[in-house]
Structure formats: structure tokens, C-alpha cells
Amino acid sequence: MTTVYLNGQYLPAEHAQISVMDRGFLFGDGVYEVIPVFGGRCFRLDEHLDRLDYSLRETAIAQPLTRAQWLEIFEHLIAAYGGGDQAIYIQITRGIAATREFKFPEQTVPTVFAMSRVLAPAPEEAPAPIAVITVDDIRWQRCDIKSTSLLAGVLMTQQALHAGAREAILLRDGVVLEGASSNVFAVTDGVLYTAAKDHRILAGITRDLIVELVQQKGLEFREQALPTAQLSSASEVWISSSTREMVAVTQLDGKAVGSGEIGPVYRQVWQWYREYRKSFSR
Numbered sequence: 001m002t003t004v005y006l007n008g009q010y011l012p013a014e015h016a017q018i019s020v021m022d023r024g025f026l027f028g029d030g031v032y033e034v035i036p037v038f039g040g041r042c043f044r045l046d047e048h049l050d051r052l053d054y055s056l057r058e059t060a061i062a063q064p065l066t067r068a069q070w071l072e073i074f075e076h077l078i079a080a081y082g083g084g085d086q087a088i089y090i091q092i093t094r095g096i097a098a099t100r101e102f103k104f105p106e107q108t109v110p111t112v113f114a115m116s117r118v119l120a121p122a123p124e125e126a127p128a129p130i131a132v133i134t135v136d137d138i139r140w141q142r143c144d145i146k147s148t149s150l151l152a153g154v155l156m157t158q159q160a161l162h163a164g165a166r167e168a169i170l171l172r173d174g175v176v177l178e179g180a181s182s183n184v185f186a187v188t189d190g191v192l193y194t195a196a197k198d199h200r201i202l203a204g205i206t207r208d209l210i211v212e213l214v215q216q217k218g219l220e221f222r223e224q225a226l227p228t229a230q231l232s233s234a235s236e237v238w239i240s241s242s243t244r245e246m247v248a249v250t251q252l253d254g255k256a257v258g259s260g261e262i263g264p265v266y267r268q269v270w271q272w273y274r275e276y277r278k279s280f281s282r
């Protein structure tokens with residue numbers, strides 16, 4: 001039976017209920033985080049909780065718990081799901097209001113929800129590459145907030161799946177921004193690119209770790225969005241996220257990326273990433 005946390009209680013998922021007047025249900029008025037767990041420990045925990053604080057601040061929702069309280073919940077869930085590798089999901093909504101009105105309700109108590117999901121053991125070898133499609137980014141202007149209003153992402157993901165691809169790469173303002181649920185890296189003329197952090201992308205925790213690693217190792221790197229026109233001639237493309245880690249893209253809009261095989265820059269960065277993850281979960 002799946003255990004979840006809801007407003008101070010641990011319950012079987014089928015017994016956890018929220019009000020139909022919850023702002024998360026009515027407006028998607030909430031924020032979330034997905035925290036990977038490797039070897040029974042939360043990976044990049046402070047970074048995830050810092051981003052949660054940011055999303056809450058930007059949406060004027062009060063942080064309902066202390067870090068120690070969050071940690072207690074995570075430890076409880078990790079044990080309930082059997083340790084190992086997992087993905088913890090947490091969601092905080094603005095809470096329940098008496099009436100459905102756009103304005104913030106007065107004196108609401110945020111709804112706090114958390115659950116976990118068992119992941120396949122983190123791979124030692126680079127995961128299988130994927131095909132992606134490019135789409136116009138139909139999202140709003142505050143993609144820096146990890147908001148539960150995800151309809152645009154759902155539609156673009158479905159569009160990719162429908163086309164036989166595994167991710168949609170989002171284009172806006174003539175540049176490559178990120179994936180529907182991932183960040184994007186591309187290599188062109190031997191230089192690695194990923195979009196700079198602004199309101200148009202989510203500041204991925206995995207992205208930031210990759211940036212940290214490539215800067216430490218001295219790889220030629222620019223934190224700058226690649227012009228759309230240069231994407232089709234990139235020698236390598238890959239995506240990153242907490243649950244998918246780093247996945248090479250070998251097909252873009254039905255055409256081979258570079259040689260059509262996993263590229264050398266990806267392989268090198270994957271090794272650095274994997275060593276970092278291994279040293280963490282040892």
C-alpha cells in the first residue's frame with residue numbers, strides 16, 4: 001500500500017483526501033518539488049529546498065514547515081518505500097478557500113502533500129539515447145517558478161509522445177530554452193551551451209550540478225541559449241532532470257544529431273556526473 005503524507009498525517013494513498021475547494025485543485029495554485037533519493041539519501045537536498053523556498057516566495061505562499069520537519073517527512077517516506085533509489089514528490093498549495101475567487105483568500109493554511117516513488121537503481125552506464133521533437137514554447141512567462149500549473153507541459157509532452165519522441169524541446173524568442181520537463185544542453189563547434197537562468201526556464205538542480213562539474217573540469221562552456229537555427233547542426237544534444245539524470249538525444253525532429261550516436265562530450269560529462277553521484281551515495 002502506498003504511504004503518503006498529507007497535512008501532518010501518514011496515510012495510505014487511497015485514504016488521503018483534499019477538499020474540492022483547495023486552490024491547488026481549482027486554480028493549480030501551488031508549487032512542487034521532486035527530490036531524487038540515491039542509496040536512501042536525498043540528493044542535492046539543500047538546493048531543492050532552496051528552490052522550494054524561491055517558488056513559495058514568488059507565489060506569496062508561506063513556507064509551512066522548517067527544514068528539520070521536511071527532513072523528518074523525507075526520512076519517513078524513504079523508509080516506507082524501502083530505501084534505495086526513489087523520487088520524493090512534494091506539493092504545497094495555497095490551501096482551502098470558502099469561495100472560488102481569483103484573489104488570495106484571507107487566512108488560508110497551505111495544504112502540504114508528499115509521496116515517493118521507487119526508481120530503478122541509478123545506472124552505471126549511460127542510459128539509452130532518445131528522440132526529441134522541437135515545439136514552440138506555449139507556457140507562461142514565469143517558468144522559473146516550479147508551479148503545479150503544468151497544462152502546457154502536459155500538452156507538449158503528449159505532442160512529443162504522439163510523434164514517437166520522448167521529450168519536447170521548447171523554442172521561444174529564436175532560442176532553445178529547455179525541455180517540457182528537463183533542461184537542454186547542446187554542443188556546437190566544440191562548445192557546450194545551456195540556456196542562462198531567467199524567467200523562461202526552470203533552474204534545474206541537475207542542470208546546475210552539470211554546470212558546476214563542467215566549470216570545475218574546465219570544459220569549454222557558455223551559459224547562453226543556443227539560437228534555434230544552430231540546433232539542427234549541433235554535434236551533440238542532451239537533456240537533464242532529477243529523475244532522468246542525463247539522457248543523450250540522438251534524433252531531433254526525425255533527423256540524426258551529429259553522428260547519430262552518443263557523443264564524446266556527453267560521455268565525459270556523464271562520467272563526471274556519475275562519479276559525483278556515486279561518491280554521494282557510497
Ligand SMILES: Cc1ncc(COP(=O)(O)O)c(C=O)c1O
Binds near residue numbers: 202
Ligand atoms: C520545465 C522543467 N525544466 C527543467 C527540469 C529539470 O529540473 P531538475 O533537474 O531540478 O529535476 C524540470 C524537472 O521536472 C522541469 O519540469
